[in-house]
Amino acid sequence: MTNSDLEKLKSLPVPKPGGGARERAIEAALVAFEKSAATTQGTAAANRPSSAPHSGTRRSFMSTIKINCPLAACLATAVMAVPVVLYMGPRDAGRNQPEPGSVGRGTELAQLPEPKQTKEKDAPRAQEQRPVAKIELGAQDKSPAVAAAAPLATQTKPSPPVAAMEPATRIAPSAVEKSDRGDSSRTMDRERLSAEFKAAPASPSATASSSSLLNALGKAEASKPDANAQEFSRNSRKMTEQLAPGLAGRVAGYAPTARPEPVIAAPQEYRDQHEAFSENPVKQVASDPVSTFSLDVDTASYAFVRRALNAGSLPPKDAVRVEELINYFPYDYATPEAAALPFQPSITITPAPWNAARKLVHIGLKGYALRAAERPRANLVFLIDVSGSMASQDRLPLVKNAFRMLVDELQPDDTVGIVTYASGSGIALKPTKIANKSEILSVIDRLGAGGSTAGAKGIEDAYALAEANFDKAGVNRIILATDGDFNVGITDRGQLKGFIERKRDKGIFLSILGVGQGNYNDATMQALAQNGNGTAAYVDTLNEARKLLVEEASSTLFTIAKDVKIQVEFNPAVVSEYRLIGYETRALKREDFNNDNVDAGDVGSGHTVTAIYEITPVGQPPSADPLRYATPDKAEQPGPSRAAPSTPEYGFFKLRYKLPNEDASKLLSLPLTTAQEKRTLDTASDDVRFSVAVAGFGQLLRGSPLVAGKYSYDDVVALAQSAKGADPFGYRAEFINLARLAKSAAK
């Protein structure tokens, strides 16, 4: 693509406006002009006419005003401020490096003293007049998503865009801070922040937090089943509708253009790099009775899939890792008693819903959940990508909010350091105890995006910081937040991996928080996190960040077992074929199982992990012809399973793990017997049935020929619906919606 190719853009024809469009527009404008002339400054907004007479769904702006006087006042002043704001455009070029005292900008704003005063006055009033939100804040203290929804509901859309951003962003910081506990330093932060936002009201970064919060609003609505929350949800929906008249009408036009051909995902949406892999094949027990793989607790794939489906398209095949979809959901498996024996497998064998001649071996593991007192001290370093690409909507602002929430979850004794990287890399905050929370939060608040990416240098700095503050008895972890590309510095993936591996062996682990879509480098992130004993999670909404960093904070941060590998040996007398669903990128060689030097996945405190095999029992039609020359007796079989078992065994399950501070692995084993078998899927537990539904969903998304034609999204929905259980956070309900979306996107 050269300049000259693009030069021709300006000469390409543009369709002429339809007959009368120009006249209608100008007429509407002149009417608006006259109305605004007839009023005084303070009420200008109240007389702003509906701008699209042809849009039937649009309500008059007046009705909006009636329900929210403070907002109207805000808008009125904001409208008046538009020209000033626009004029400031060139000067807020430096907005990406906000200084704590943006005094200069403040004084520029003061050119319009009247509106400014009104704004200051109205902001607190606007908050006071939201009782619904307040109650909700108290009841759902753990749920910033809901908290976030409240101010947004009142601050959404109706004003001219430039003006709209102003109030919305002003509120954002307080929303994130959950219930504002009156901490004075925070209040100051917020004031400073809002000053900063005022200075750059029309910049994309300023709108970013509000849109991610809006995503969170969606989650809150979809995921809060209790009546109180629904009530709130309805209120906020209603208000949003009143405030955003016309949107509902416009949305009708959206979905179709974004919908791609089945299976081929919209390519323009996906510059994300995913490692290509093909599905695990069906293996013959006679020739290949042993299956070995590393556990995987990553969940990044689920967030990807959700994002694609919510945008109306199917995700690219390689972005769908079935095991990550399954492991996204919390399951209530049996909990181990003590940290010394961190796992207790729950095994269930059921018929396969997509093939009557197959059975599923469902292996559920729950990691030991550390109690607060047992929690080691955490030495964390946040490594934050602040390159230019992080400026957009769902990136840096989301990361900042996510880290704020994480800081809230930590103990006073834990430390946090912050390293940022863009064209250069720098230490934004030396390791600081959580006791000085306000200092940490103010550094996070000040972060801004700009420059290109030098990921490797940043990683080096972060490790140096973590090493300097190394705590032998504690957890030492770097949390890297990025949208992906490491395009300056050590760009060689192998070199970077080697570096991370060496540090891992010294006891510093790496977790990755992926954000954004467009150039998210899934493959690199995945590889780096795997090599650094960490998890790679993709965060697209504040609610997702909350799940990862608040609800699952301890499992994200505290490892209870490392290098966890699973080996299953199938009994050729009972099973003729098997297939592991998912874990394609995690396969290990058979001999790796007993080799403690081979790295494998780690499990955090309280994590649940599920693996599902599809097996063909002997006697059912196999998918491949049996071997003519091999006899089962000659098949290689180690000792233990040869002894004739009292109950027929499907196979033998073995799990190897290392405790966090040990280098020698421990073995846990148990047979897979008919005693664990359920005659029908209906009699299996909710958790088993739900994870089977997710497995079916993942395989459908991947276009697996093994389920194609035999299983549909409708089946997924029906099974998941029946297995929803208590679903306190609404994750399963959200999944059911996704399955429906997939159905329509696949048409």
Add this chain to the structure above:
Amino acid sequence: MDRSDEALADDAAAGNRAALAVLLERHYDRIHRFAWRWAGSRAEAEDIAQDVCVKVAVAIRAFRGEAQFTTWLYRITFTTAADRARARQRILTFAPSEMMQLADAAVPACQEDAVIGAELWAAVRALPDQQRAAVMFVYGEDLSHQEAAVLMGCTEKTVSWHLHEARRRLKIKLEAAG
């Protein structure tokens, strides 16, 4: 008769209706052109253009002539167009159940117009917002990097970077399309 935009804007700011009408007449095509390039659909472009006209009419009273009128107008047009796109995305993310019904109803109401060079514009539209804006200002509207920087609220360097990224992506995309 041919008074400058700024002089007309000053008159309009002082309450002169006719001056505003002249301004809007003069610039409607520019607004519509930008809106069409942004949205790719005539109906959508007309909606955006009308919104822009109304916004101009309301905001012109506070126009103080600190910026060139066209810059000011581009800024309003740009934010209006971008805001509509964002508003769509928002609705989609925050009401999955409603989305379902809409997806089921599926009427292709926002079909992009078929015109010469449509693929190129479609590729530009698929760029991330900032890159898309940079291409539209610099190549579509023939503005300088500096003017684009003013409109986008960033530095010239950032505009150049966005353009560079945009060319890189467009190249990959158009090559992939054959």
